[in-house]
Amino acid sequence: MPLKHPHHQADHPGHGNRDIEVNPIFAREPLSVPRYALPSGEMEPETAYQLVHDELMLDGNARLNLATFVSTWAEPAALRLMSECAEKNMIDKDEYPQTAELENRCVHMLARLWHAPDPRHAVGCSTTGSSEAAMLGGLALKRRWQHRRRAEGKPADRPNLVMGVNVQICWEKFADYFEVEPRYVPMEGDRFHLDARHAVELCDENTIGVVAVLGSTFDGSYEPVAEIAAALDDLQRRTGLDVPVHVDGASGGMIAPFLDPDLEWDFRLPRVASINTSGHKYGLVMPGVGWALWRDADALPDDLVFHVNYLGGDMPTFALNFSRPGAQVVAQYYNFLRLGFDGYRRVQQTCRDVATSLAARIAELGPFELITDGSDIPVFAFRVRDEVDNFTVFDVSAALRERGWLVPAYTFPKNRTDLAVLRIVVRNGFSHDLADLLLADLRRVLPRLEKQPGPYRSEEDAGGFAHGAETKNPRHPGRH
Numbered sequence: 001m002p003l004k005h006p007h008h009q010a011d012h013p014g015h016g017n018r019d020i021e022v023n024p025i026f027a028r029e030p031l032s033v034p035r036y037a038l039p040s041g042e043m044e045p046e047t048a049y050q051l052v053h054d055e056l057m058l059d060g061n062a063r064l065n066l067a068t069f070v071s072t073w074a075e076p077a078a079l080r081l082m083s084e085c086a087e088k089n090m091i092d093k094d095e096y097p098q099t100a101e102l103e104n105r106c107v108h109m110l111a112r113l114w115h116a117p118d119p120r121h122a123v124g125c126s127t128t129g130s131s132e133a134a135m136l137g138g139l140a141l142k143r144r145w146q147h148r149r150r151a152e153g154k155p156a157d158r159p160n161l162v163m164g165v166n167v168q169i170c171w172e173k174f175a176d177y178f179e180v181e182p183r184y185v186p187m188e189g190d191r192f193h194l195d196a197r198h199a200v201e202l203c204d205e206n207t208i209g210v211v212a213v214l215g216s217t218f219d220g221s222y223e224p225v226a227e228i229a230a231a232l233d234d235l236q237r238r239t240g241l242d243v244p245v246h247v248d249g250a251s252g253g254m255i256a257p258f259l260d261p262d263l264e265w266d267f268r269l270p271r272v273a274s275i276n277t278s279g280h281k282y283g284l285v286m287p288g289v290g291w292a293l294w295r296d297a298d299a300l301p302d303d304l305v306f307h308v309n310y311l312g313g314d315m316p317t318f319a320l321n322f323s324r325p326g327a328q329v330v331a332q333y334y335n336f337l338r339l340g341f342d343g344y345r346r347v348q349q350t351c352r353d354v355a356t357s358l359a360a361r362i363a364e365l366g367p368f369e370l371i372t373d374g375s376d377i378p379v380f381a382f383r384v385r386d387e388v389d390n391f392t393v394f395d396v397s398a399a400l401r402e403r404g405w406l407v408p409a410y411t412f413p414k415n416r417t418d419l420a421v422l423r424i425v426v427r428n429g430f431s432h433d434l435a436d437l438l439l440a441d442l443r444r445v446l447p448r449l450e451k452q453p454g455p456y457r458s459e460e461d462a463g464g465f466a467h468g469a470e471t472k473n474p475r476h477p478g479r480h
């Protein structure tokens with residue numbers, strides 16, 4: 001049975017169980033094919049291509065999608081390499097040793113970029129994205145904690161993980177799938193992410209680690225990783241509890257090294273055990289590639305590592321999947337080679353310039369108030385001022401959608417569920433020109449919204465495209 005989805009099958013207006021009609025110009029072909037059953041026979045490749053192609057026209061325009069963090073543009077040369085590598089399976093290290101070698105080089109480049117104390121001894125791997133990388137990072141924390149507890153003759157059956165309630169949904173999944181109690185620090189007042197004091201307050205002998213997010217999904221802000229690490233150093237001095245930090249740098253891991261080189265958030269902090277990033281976000285690769293790195297071999301327990309054949313020898317691997325495309329890893333290496341440090345810096349700086357300037361101009365419009373200004377990761381959130389009572393962020397989102405812009409609106413989690421925001425993610429390819437067009441469209445819809453007698457739309461009408469900034473699932477126990 002397919003997973004239930006609000007847009008599934010018969011729920012979709014106009015579709016029902018009607019077959020797909022094929023354009024009659026393809027006269028040699030069956031003129032209709034079943035929609036939800038495997039067709040009984042073949043059809044010409046060109047006909048099948050046209051059918052699929054036409055159906056996909058209804059997808060949104062990815063370049064106008066300001067909801068996603070994931071790349072929607074790549075250089076033609078990167079796309080060419082990817083299609084040349086379409087058949088490469090990342091796990092076949094023995095068959096494709098050069099692809100494996102490129103993965104290895106990327107890991108070493110990231111280890112240096114993130115200041116691993118001895119980059120040659122940092123360990124890491126590619127993944128399908130930050131979600132898989134988060135699972136691996138979390139599993140390593142859990143296993144390390146279990147080993148230590150067992151060695152001390154203490155129970156190891158009630159692990160917990162401390163994080164802000166603003167973590168991306170992948171951490172909620174990690175906790176749920178791998179049976180770790182999630183301990184969320186709620187938002188409070190103008191604090192929309194984890195802080196050091198509250199992180200430490202939730203730690204105890206069963207805490208496997210603290211997750212600090214560099215670039216919160218909800219508002220783009222950096223969490224104070226160094227302060228959190230210092231507070232945990234202090235906790236260890238006072239109590240002996242040694243709680244490691246995993247940094248979720250899904251976005252920020254590829255922004256901060258280039259734009260905020262003096263910000264200490266990475267392996268320069270001895271307490272940071274592991275870091276993940278999404279190669280397909282500000283790593284500038286098309287979806288899906290991510291990276292997980294550990295500061296040294298001690299941070300990644302041996303018994304989590306499996307071995308595959310590699311040039312007749314053996315290659316350690318740590319992954320949830322077996323088979324996985326290699327093309328994205330090749331594209332990541334291409335980007336590193338092609339752009340270098342300076343190229344990444346220029347691309348990310350442009351994103352930050354577009355984000356901060358667009359945020360400032362939105363703030364000047366009047367009805368909006370910035371939550372963040374795009375100066376951490378190039379992502380910012382803004383709200384409708386309290387005084388405005390006749391339209392909501394959900395009305396604004398819907399009005400922009402009329403022009404093709406996808407700007408998500410959503411409410412914040414505990415204890416700021418009263419606060420609803422819009423969020424704009426500026427990615428490579430969202431130029432100053434496009435930002436001007438968005439602003440012009442926002443200006444154009446405002447007079448209409450301001451004349452509304454009252455709000456038309458509430459949270460229930462919002463599209464489900466907050467990209468991980470959804471409310472934590474109350475179905476799951478132990479999270480509040």
Ligand SMILES: *Cc1c(COP(=O)(O)O)cnc(C)c1O
Pocket residue numbers: 069128129130131132134168170213215216217248249250251278290468
């Ligand atoms: C996007 C994101 C994730 C999930 O990453 P994927 O690469 O989409 O799996 C995790 N954490 C944060 C902070 C993110 O922004």
